[in-house]
Amino acid sequence: MKVLFISPHFPGEMQHFTRGLAEVGAQVYGVSDVPRGQLPEQVAGHLCDYLQVPSLLDEDDAARRIVAAARQLEPDRVECLWEPCVVLAARVRQQLGVPGMGPETAIGFRDKPIMKQRVLAAGLRVPRFSRIRTRAEAHAAAAEIGYPVCVKPIAGAGSTDTHRVDGPDQLRAVLATLDHYTEVNLEEFIEGEEFTYDTICIDGEPVFESVAQYHPRPLESRQNGWITPAQIVLRDPYQPALMPGIALGRRVLRALGMQTGFAHMEWYKQSDGEAVFGEIAARSPGGKLVDQMCLANDIDLYREWARTVCWRSFEATPQRRYHVAALFKRAEGEGCVVRVDGLDELRARLGPSLVAVEVLPIGAARHDWRRTRVCDGHVIVRHPDYATCRAMERFAIETLRIHASPHGHG
16 A cells, blocks of 8 residues: 655644554655655654655645656555645546545635535535625625624635634724735634534545534634633533534535545534534644544544555544543743743642643744644643543643743743
8 A cells, every 4th residue: 555645744743644654554655845854753764755846835836746756656545634735635646546535625625615615505504705805895795794704714724814803994904914815715703612523534424523622712812812722622522512513514524525534624503502614624633633532532543544544444442531621822921931830730730631741942932822723832631521621721721831031031
């Protein structure tokens, strides 16, 4: 089984998927735009060979180069779990005649208006939306949909460059920050709690399902620097309150033509219990969610994903033992990390329920919290009891402090 894996090292969790492919017996051929010598050692050690292209984001050029190089290789699968290159992988599959999702299907998981059109055509509830190319179109669409609205990139990932807009003046200000996009998606802002529906599918049928809830909604944490973003993977996704979201997710997968692999959907639960579609991607989730799902179920989903795409089999049995919370700390202050408080208290109070804690080293530059959810440190806790897990999450948020200074000292 020869697998051409696009971007085997980035984002960071791709390194585990590369390992998973090798562990299920695949010969892994990596493709990216960095020199082979810059690949992490654990990635390079799992690769049979490696192709460097000038830029993965130049889709036409990358597709041409990959296809030319791969014709001699004759891969059995072409895989990619990094959002910007999902359509690139589909184009390569199509040109090589390799089984799997083609470009027409892949674009439905990438272009938000096309995505919502297809989901709406299946009779499912989606936010009212409009594709926007000019400021005049934006103001007209917002007036028709009604404020508040949400403005986001057509093919963005996460909540980057995503804004809640409450009126015309704010819309003008937001549009001024999005001039680098030729078009954007403007849609109804849905009030309610925000959840994920994460799946691994074989031929479009879920063989693994998981639900997580964001605390607070990512858009809120992306707009307020003082917030510590958090999320909890729920031990039992099949509880009655979540079944409308799971039923919605299964229908969305069918409507969009999901095939084999990971899918990551976000949905809203309104106060009356109705589930409303948010968006979906034909890839694994980021922000430590795969790690959380592994910890909740005592399985290795990196390996099981690889098994599904290579051998069309999912062998692990999800244990559904734990709720697993992750929180992402943002440094206080600007510049470089100068002090970290609370680590000893976390370890003493949380004990074995504390399954991961990482912070930037002293002297490292703090991250731009507007561009990354993982930020400057993260904590993961797990517990069989929901209330206890949430209390641990809150304790960690209140206890861990990362301090930064532009002067490099405390």
